[in-house]
Amino acid sequence: MTFFKLQHIDKNTGARVGVIHTDHGDILTPCFMPVGTQATVKTLDCQDLENLGAQIILGNTYHLHLRPGEDLIASQGGLHKFMNWSHPILTDSGGFQVFSLGKQKEKKQTVILSDRREPKDLDSSTTPIRGSAQNDKPQGTFVKITDDGVEFRSHIDGSKHFFSPETAIEIQHKLGADIIMAFDECTPDSADEKYTREAMERTHAWAKRCVEAHQKNSAYHEYKQFLFGIIQGAKHRELREESAKFIASQNFDGIAIGGESVGYNMEATTEILDWVMPHIPINKPHYTMGVGLDPNDLLKVIAHGADMFDCVAPTRLARHGMVYCHSNSYHPERSEGSNYRLNLTNATCATDIQPIDVACRCHTCQNYSRAYLHHLFVTQEITGMRLATIHNIHFMLELMRGARTAILEDRFESFLNTNIYV
Numbered sequence: 001m002t003f004f005k006l007q008h009i010d011k012n013t014g015a016r017v018g019v020i021h022t023d024h025g026d027i028l029t030p031c032f033m034p035v036g037t038q039a040t041v042k043t044l045d046c047q048d049l050e051n052l053g054a055q056i057i058l059g060n061t062y063h064l065h066l067r068p069g070e071d072l073i074a075s076q077g078g079l080h081k082f083m084n085w086s087h088p089i090l091t092d093s094g095g096f097q098v099f100s101l102g103k104q105k106e107k108k109q110t111v112i113l114s115d116r117r118e119p120k121d122l123d124s125s126t127t128p129i130r131g132s133a134q135n136d137k138p139q140g141t142f143v144k145i146t147d148d149g150v151e152f153r154s155h156i157d158g159s160k161h162f163f164s165p166e167t168a169i170e171i172q173h174k175l176g177a178d179i180i181m182a183f184d185e186c187t188p189d190s191a192d193e194k195y196t197r198e199a200m201e202r203t204h205a206w207a208k209r210c211v212e213a214h215q216k217n218s219a220y221h222e223y224k225q226f227l228f229g230i231i232q233g234a235k236h237r238e239l240r241e242e243s244a245k246f247i248a249s250q251n252f253d254g255i256a257i258g259g260e261s262v263g264y265n266m267e268a269t270t271e272i273l274d275w276v277m278p279h280i281p282i283n284k285p286h287y288t289m290g291v292g293l294d295p296n297d298l299l300k301v302i303a304h305g306a307d308m309f310d311c312v313a314p315t316r317l318a319r320h321g322m323v324y325c326h327s328n329s330y331h332p333e334r335s336e337g338s339n340y341r342l343n344l345t346n347a348t349c350a351t352d353i354q355p356i357d358v359a360c361r362c363h364t365c366q367n368y369s370r371a372y373l374h375h376l377f378v379t380q381e382i383t384g385m386r387l388a389t390i391h392n393i394h395f396m397l398e399l400m401r402g403a404r405t406a407i408l409e410d411r412f413e414s415f416l417n418t419n420i421y422v
Contacts, residue, residue, distance in 0.1 A: 001021050002021065003020065003021055003022075003226055003253050003254075004018055004019070004020050004021070004253075004254070004283065004284055004285045005018055005019050005021070006018045006282060006283055007019060007408075008407060008408055009407075010406075010407045010410055010411075010412040010413070011410045012410065012412070012413040013303045013412050013413050013416070014277065014303060014304050014305035015030075015302045015303050015305070015403070015406075015407045015412040016029075016030075016305060016307065016407065017029060017030065017404050017407045017408055018285065018307060020088075020285055022088045022178040022179070022223075022224070022226070023178065023223035023224055024080065024086060024087055024088045024089070024178050024223065025055070025086075025087050025088055026055075027055045027056050027088055027308075028055065028404060029285065029307040029308060029404075030298070030302045030306070030307055030308070030309075030400055030403055030404060030407075031055055031056065031307065031308050031309075031400060032292060032298060032309055032310070032396045032397060032399070032400050033054075033055075033056050033057060033058050033090060033308060033309065033310040034049065034054055034057050034058070034310075034314070034315065034393055034396075035057070035058045035060075035310055035311065035312045035315065036057040036058055036059055036083070036085075036089075037058075037059070037060045037063055037312070038059075038060065038063050038064065038067065039059055039064060039073075039079060039082060039083040040083065041054075041057060041315060041389075041393070042315050042316075042319065042385075042389070043315070043318075043319065043382070043385045043386040043389045044386065044389055044390065044393070046083065046084050046085045048386075048390060049085070049393075051363065052362075052390065052393050052394050052397060053397055053401075054087070054393065054397065055087060055088065056087060056088040056089065056090060056178075056179075057085065057087075057089060057090075058089070058090050058091065058092065058310050059079055059089055059090070059091045059092075059175060059177060060091070060092060060094070060097065061091050061092055061093055061094035061168065061171055061172055061175065061181075062092075062094035062097035062098060063097070064079075064091075064171075064175060065094065065161070065171055066154050066156055066161075067156070070170075070171045070174040070175050071174065073174065073175055073176070074174040074175070074176070074220065077176075078174075078175060078176025078220075078221055079091075079175050079176050079177060080176060088178040088179065089176075089177040089178055089179075090177055090178065090179040090180070090181075090310075091172050091175050091177035091179075091180055091181065092181050092289075093163075093168045093169075093172065093180070093181040093182060093183040093184065093210075093230075094163055094168060094171075094183070095150075095163075095168070095181075095183050095184045095185065095186050095230075095258075096186045096258070096289075096290075098143060098150050098152050098163060099143060099150070099185065099186045099188075100186075145185065145202075147202060147205065148164055149162055149163050149164030149165065149167070149183075149206075150162070150163050150164075163183060164183070164209075165182070165183045165206040165207075165209035165210045165213060166209060166210075166213045168182075168183035168210070169182075169183070169210050169213040169214050169217065169227075170213065170217060172225075173214075173217055173218065173220045173221075173225065174220055176220065176221050176225070177225065178223070178224075178225060178226065179225070179226050179227075179228060179253075179254070180214070180225055180226070180227055180228070181227075181228050181230060181256065182206065182207050182210040182211075182227060182228065182229045182230055182252070183206050183210055184203040184206060184207070184230040184232055184258060185199040185200075185202050185203045185206075185232065186232070186258060186259060186260060187199045187200070187232050187233070187234040187259050187260065188234070188260045189234060189235060189259075189260045189261055189264075189265070189268075191234050193236050193239070196232075196233060196234045196236055196239055197239060199232060200232045200233050200239055200242070200243050203230065203232045203243070204243070204246050204247075207229050207230075207246075207247060207250055207252075208250065210227065210229075211227065211229075211250055211251050211252070214227045215251075226253035226254065227252055227253055227254075228252055228253060228254040228255065228256045228285075228287060229247040229250055229252035229254075229255060229256065230247065230256045230257070230258040230289070231243045231244050231247050231255065231256065231257050231258065231259075231276055231280075232258055232259055233259065233272075234259055234260070234261065235261060235268055235272075237275050240272055240275045240276055241275055241276065241279055243276075244275070244276035244279035244280050245279045247280070248279060248280045248281055252284070253284065253285075254284050254285040254286075254287060254308075255280045255281065255284050255285070255286055255287070256286075256287040256288075256289050257272060257273065257276060257286070257287070257288050257289065257306075258289045259272075262288055262289055262290055262291065263288065263289065263290030263291040263292070263293065263297070263309075263311060264290065264293075266294075266296075266297055266300060269288065269291065269297075269300075269301065270300055270301070270304055273288070273301060273304035273305065273306065274304060277304065277305045285307045285308055286305055286306050286307045286308070287306070287307065287308040287309070288301045288306040288308070288309050289309075289310065290309075290310065290311055291306070291309040291310070291311060292309055292310060292311025292313055292314065292396065293311055293313040294313075294340070295324060295340055295395070295396065295399055296340075297309075297311075298396070298399060298400070298403075299399075299403065299415075299416050302403055302407075302412070303412065303413075303416055314389070314392035314393055314395070314396050315389050315392065315393070317341075317392065318385060318388035318389040318391070318392045319385045319388070319389065320345075321343055321344040321345040321373075321377045321384070321388060322341055322342070322343055322344070322388075323341070323342050323344060323356050323357075323388050323391050323392055323395075324340055324341060324342075324357075324391070324392055324395040324396075325340055325341060325342040325356060325357045326340070326357050326358075326359045326360070342356060342357075342370075344356070344370060344373045344374050344377050344384070344388065345374065345377045345378065346374075349370040349371065349373070349374040350371060350374050350375075350378075351371055352369065352370040352371050352374070353369045353370070353371060354369060354370055355368065355369060355370065356370060356373070356388075356391055357391070357395075360391065360394065360395065360398075361394075361398075362390055362391050362394035362395070362398075363387075363390055363394075364387040364388070364390050364391040364394075365391060368387060373387060373388065402415065403415065
């Protein structure tokens with residue numbers, strides 16, 4: 001069976017629907033993928049995710065390598081059995097997290113260290129809201145990049161680790177995700193063209209090595225694992241187009257668009273998509289990495305031909321009492337630019353008997369009031385975080401279901417222009 005089947009392209013936009021076939025189930029696109037950084041979507045269990053209709057979740061290679069380790073997970077049958085999740089899983093390569101460790105707080109640039117220089121003690125707190133959460137304090141973190149791979153220190157205990165394209169693929173094979181990612185150098189926005197080209201060419205060389213490693217070592221599990229390549233090039237059009245052509249020429253099952261801009265700067269993200277989409281295969285899934293801070297962001301990249309996206313924002317915001325809300329739902333503290341977001345910790349919610357969103361059919365909105373949820377957050381009860389997370393994940397998944405229907409009916413442009421989140 002073909003890995004990806006394109007089913008329909010909207011007549012008026014680049015929006016498309018398709019289906020991804022894996023041995024753990026099909027994924028209908030467009031698809032938002034909840035992030036399960038450490039083999040868990042924070043505050044939820046797998047039954048919650050089943051009830052929400054999540055099709056696929058993400059695991060984080062960097063964090064799972066550090067704790068509990070890929071060998072332990074492999075010994076227990078891989079991530080699916082380890083976390084009791086029977087549906088598809090995607091793991092990143094750890095590249096974004098590793099390179100984030102080396103970003104200077106002020107300049108936000110990756111530090112390149114020669115073999116003769118001493119590592120600097122760098123802060124890792126500047127990681128944008130787009131990948132996995134970084135909750136532990138850094139312990140003398142540093143990054144040393146060579147053509148062989150990346151040496152880095154654990155943010156947990158300062159221990160040294162090394163990721164090469166081969167080890168990143170081996171770790172992901174052991175973890176057992178259905179979709180795994182090539183190891184790449186995530187280029188910061190501030191990188192000039194000279195450095196960006198060097199990083200891009202290194203990413204391309206690593207991409208070839210990832211394909212070779214994937215083809216040589218694919219027997220950890222009885223089911224098939226699929227490999228995605230990642231386009232880099234920062235904000236430089238010529239480099240983005242060159243990278244798109246190269247990644248498209250390799251034997252990847254899917255194509256991802258990466259880099260610091262993607263998902264973090266939406267104006268740049270949509271521009272980058274316009275640059276690369278003409279150069280990547282139409283018959284492979286397109287994955288914009290780290291997109292989903294706002295519901296609007298998902299609609300924007302769908303309109304530009306993206307099929308898959310992930311972000312920690314819905315779960316992270318929920319843990320701080322921030323929940324998505326339709327603009328036609330009563331919103332006591334609505335302010336410009338935030339008409340889709342409600343702060344449950346706000347005093348105006350303390351006596352509000354309405355649900356988060358009167359238009360929402362999630363478990364939380366059907367059973368609990370804003371006043372109750374406000375009480376849970378004020379008293380710092382964990383249940384509040386769980387109920388808010390259920391709502392935010394439902395909101396994103398329901399938005400994807402609506403988008404898919406609109407595309408199939410060739411009315412995505414109207415869906416986008418009249419959508420209540422825009």
